[in-house]
Amino acid sequence: xxxxxxxxxxxxxxxxxxxxxxxxxxxxxxxxxxxxxxxxxxxxxxxxxxxxxxxxxxxxxxxxxxxxxxxxxxxxxxxxxxxxxxxxxxxxxxxxxxxxxxxxxxxxxxxxxxxxxxxxxxxxxxxxxxxxxxxxxxxxxxxxxxxxxxxxxxxxxxxxxxxxxxxxxxxxxxxxxxxxxxxxxxxxxxxxxxxxxxxxxxxxxxxxxxxxxxxxxxxxxxxxxxxxxxxxxxxxxxxxxxxxxxxxxxxxxxxxxxxxxxxxxxxxxxxxxxxxxxxxxxxxxxxxxxxxxxxxxxxxxxxxxxxxxxxxxxxxxxxxxxxxxxxxxxxxxxxxxxxxxxxxxxxxxxxxxxxxxxxxxxxxxxxxxxxxxxxxxxxxxxxxxxxxxxxxxxxxxxxxxxxxxxxxxxxxxxxxxxxxxxxxxxxxxxxxxxxxxxxxxxxxxxxxxxxxxxxxxxxxxxxxxxxxxxxxxxxxxxxxxxxxxxxxxxxxxxxxxxxxxxxxxxxxxxxxxxxxxxxxxxxxxxxxxxxxxxxxxxxxxxxxxxxxxxxxxxxxxxxxxxx
Numbered sequence: 203x204x205x206x207x208x209x210x211x212x213x214x215x216x217x218x219x220x221x222x223x224x225x226x227x228x229x230x231x232x233x234x235x236x237x238x239x240x241x242x243x244x245x246x247x248x249x250x251x252x253x254x255x256x257x258x259x260x261x262x263x264x265x266x267x268x269x270x271x272x273x274x275x276x277x278x279x280x281x282x283x284x285x286x287x288x289x290x291x292x293x294x295x296x297x298x299x300x301x302x303x304x305x306x307x308x309x310x311x312x313x314x315x316x317x318x319x320x321x322x323x324x325x326x327x328x329x330x331x332x333x334x335x336x337x338x339x340x341x342x343x344x345x346x347x348x349x350x351x352x353x354x355x356x357x358x359x360x361x362x363x364x365x366x367x368x369x370x371x372x373x374x375x376x377x378x379x380x381x382x383x384x385x386x387x388x389x390x391x392x393x394x395x396x397x398x399x400x401x402x403x404x405x406x407x408x409x410x411x412x413x414x415x416x417x418x419x420x421x422x423x424x425x426x427x428x429x430x431x432x433x434x435x436x437x438x439x440x441x442x443x444x445x446x447x448x449x450x451x452x453x454x455x456x457x458x459x460x461x462x463x464x465x466x467x468x469x470x471x472x473x474x475x476x477x478x479x480x481x482x483x484x485x486x487x488x489x490x491x492x493x494x495x496x497x498x499x500x501x502x503x504x505x506x507x508x509x510x511x512x513x514x515x516x517x518x519x520x521x522x523x524x525x526x527x528x529x530x531x532x533x534x535x536x537x538x539x540x541x542x543x544x545x546x547x548x549x550x551x552x553x554x555x556x557x558x559x560x561x562x563x564x565x566x567x568x569x570x571x572x573x574x575x576x577x578x579x580x581x582x583x584x585x586x587x588x589x590x591x592x593x594x595x596x597x598x599x600x601x602x603x604x605x606x607x608x609x610x611x612x613x614x615x616x617x618x619x620x621x622x623x624x625x626x627x628x629x630x631x632x633x634x635x636x637x638x639x640x641x642x643x644x645x646x647x648x649x650x651x652x653x654x655x656x657x658x659x660x661x662x663x664x665x666x667x668x669x670x671x672x673x674x675x676x677x678x679x680x681x682x683x684x685x686x687x688x689x690x691x692x693x694x695x696x697x698x699x700x701x702x703x704x705x706x707x708x709x710x711x712x713x714x715x716x717x718x719x720x721x722x723x724x725x726x727x728x729x730x731x732x733x734x735x736x737x738x739x740x741x742x743x744x745x746x747x748x749x750x751x752x753x754x755x756x757x758x759x760x761x762x763x764x765x
Contacts, residue, residue: 218394220649228319229272230326232289235272235382235426237310239269240330243291247273248281250316256310260285262264267377276321284398289328295381297328303381305365312322332526334424340369340389342400344536348373349397353390353708358421359383375490385418389435392463400437401547402672409438411501413463413474440499440688441533445478445519445542447493447509449599454493456481456586456600457546461497464530465504473508483612484568492589504530509544513600517544547558547597550639552646555594564594568613571597572606582607582620582628609649614654614659615699615744625653625703655701656741658749662695662711665752670695675712676751678702683733704743711751 231241246262258278279285287299288311296304299319303308319326336356340349341648354375357364369375387405387728402410408417422430460473476497480490490496497507506528507519519527519542531539573585587599598608607630608621620629630636635692637645658678663670676697677688686707687700710717716726719736741747743756 219279221350223278225511227261227273227276227321228285228287228326228450229270232271232328232330233269234294235329235331237329239265239267240291240294241265242271242575243269243271243294243328243330244329245271245287245289245291245326247276247279247285247287249282249285250311251280257286257406266569268490278639282318284320286316287319287323287326289330289590291330291665293332294330295333295458297330298343299326299328299600300671303359304577305379307723309518316419321695331382333379333666334382334426334428334430335376335378335380336387336422336424336430336433337374338431340373340375340386340435341436342415343436346436347437349389349400350355350437352397352400352437354389356380356385356436356692358385359390361385380424380590382424382428385422385424385547387422388416388419388431388435398470399439399442401440401501403435403437405433406436408437409440409501411499412476413469414460414467416752417612432761439534439536441502442496442498442507442538443500443507443533443542444496444538444540445494445507445544447495447544447546448494449597450545450547451597453588453597453599454482454491455479455514455546455548456493457514458512459495459497460508460511462506462508463503464506473506482589483571483584500533502535504532504710506530507544512548513549514546515549517546519544521545548601548602549642550599550603551644552598552601552606552608552637552639552648553644553646554596554608554650556590557649558593558606558616559651561584564590564592565613565616566590566592566594568594568596568610568616568652570596570598570602571609571611571628574602574605575607580630584628601639603639603641603643606639607634608650610650610652612700614698614746615654615655617655619650619704621648621651623650632729653703654744655703656747657701658739658741658747660697660707660749660751662691662697662753662756664756669756671756676714677710677712677717679708679710679733681706681708681738683708683731702741704741706738706740708733708738709738709749709751710755717749720749722754747748 228247228483232240234240241542243265246259248259251258260279261273261275263271263273265271290296296310296315298311303444340352352369354367356377374436380515390402403409404417404419406420408419410417425550439667449455456479459476460474461476463469466741480492482492509517518525518531522528554567571584571587573583575582586598588596596707609627611618611627613722617625618626624633637648672693674691675688678686678699680686686702689699691697718724721737725731
């Protein structure tokens with residue numbers, strides 16, 4: 203990265219008593235980009251101390267007019283006899299010895315990649331340069347509109363780890379504080395659904411997809427203090443394959459989807475994972491509908507699609523049992539090909555009925571889950587889920603052999619329940635009973651009768667401005683102050699609580715430094731909450747209650763401190 207300059211050990215020893223005293227510690231020279239002495243730079247020796255205070259200075263010195271420095275006193279450090287050296291100067295990129303730059307996005311130095319140097323080292327030299335920058339704009343090639351929230355990656359040089367930034371509301375991005383070097387810039391997917399169809403791109407204008415190798419790209423060579431502007435990315439929309447996967451009885455199936463390119467260049471790695479078809483209770487931010495899948499963005503060509511595998515049979519499009527019989531899918535231009543559907547057969551499954559415990563009537567559209575318990579913890583792992591039909595019947599498919607738990611959640615009229623009749627979710631504990639699944643086995647009559655309960659829905663918003671915030675936690679506490687369940691607000695501030703038993707409950711929103719109990723009681727985390735200041739709400743079952751929750755100055759106290 204730079205050539206070493208400065209005094210040797212023998213020269214330091216000739217400079218007199220003040221430098222001779224430094225023989226046990228650190229000394230050297232700091233120069234600029236033109237290898238001229240840099241006066242007024244600070245060189246520090248220290249050690250890493252942990253996460254809270256990652257860097258402790260044990261000794262330091264300032265360079266003189268000739269760029270010389272000498273650290274003549276040192277604290278004990280971490281006791282290893284090794285120290286981290288770092289040189290800093292105003293308006294320059296800081297350097298961790300021997301040549302690791304410090305970038306604006308990371309703590310400097312970081313113990314994860316800092317070099318340690320043992321004393322004495324009287325030839326620890328540095329070159330400090332002015333920071334360079336890279337900036338540009340990301341847009342859609344088809345509409346010329348900005349791409350908001352796209353991830354821009356920077357690689358090359360001495361970057362570690364490689365930094366990323368996201369485009370702003372105008373599609374702009376900037377990397378600052380860069381050491382002059384050679385770099386490559388790349389743009390990935392945006393953060394909103396209509397941008398998922400855009401192909402990733404390496405500067406300048408090199409498109410690729412999940413089946414093609416990442417292009418080499420064009421290098422940006424930055425000089426001392428250079429601001430490289432106009433590094434723009436007009437992203438092209440890719441082609442899309444859409445379809446649905448079902449089981450033999452027509453139910454939506456969540457299973458693996460794989461793809462292979464045949465033309466224009468055959469994919470040498472055979473089939474590659476391309477995601478899963480949707481579930482009934484997905485955790486994804488933008489989930490597909492149950493059983494549906496999408497593969498995007500793709501460069502035009504001819505492809506084969508594979509469904510299932512593992513706990514399902516394997517099928518190739520279109521309903522072929524082998525790859526040799528598969529029907530290729532052709533995509534020209536940037537088209538969308540729909541109805542690329544598959545049908546797979548589960549190797550193991552569980553069948554049953556869900557009813558109302560009080561009436562015996564079927565519970566329709568209840569979400570039924572199946573999966574094992576996490577060893578040593580008892581947490582139930584949601585492997586697959588489905589909905590009950592008009593008769594309350596369900597079929598869980600996509601299960602591996604072994605001990606499998608069945609449970610029902612997120613029904614607004616009924617309390618969560620683990621088979622056979624344990625209220626609450628989602629742990630294997632006293633009263634829960636796993637279903638023992640053998641290989642290629644169907645287990646029938648895993649039935650549950652659900653207990654009616656009450657739930658709460660509404661909106662959380664700023665009482666003054668009407669502003670809302672997503673992902674705010676809304677918690678229900680019972681009359682004794684014990685947590686009974688919770689939910690998160692959506693982008694519009696709306697929430698729906700889990701269903702709870704008949705009783706009285708407090709409602710609170712979790713803010714940055716404490717709870718805000720309905721209707722207007724603030725309780726910091728550092729104090730014991732006096733629930734006499736909150737309102738106790740009486741719930742009876744079955745009932746869904748509406749409760750809007752206006753909070754004064756929410757825009758400030760959610761993101762900052764209490765007034």
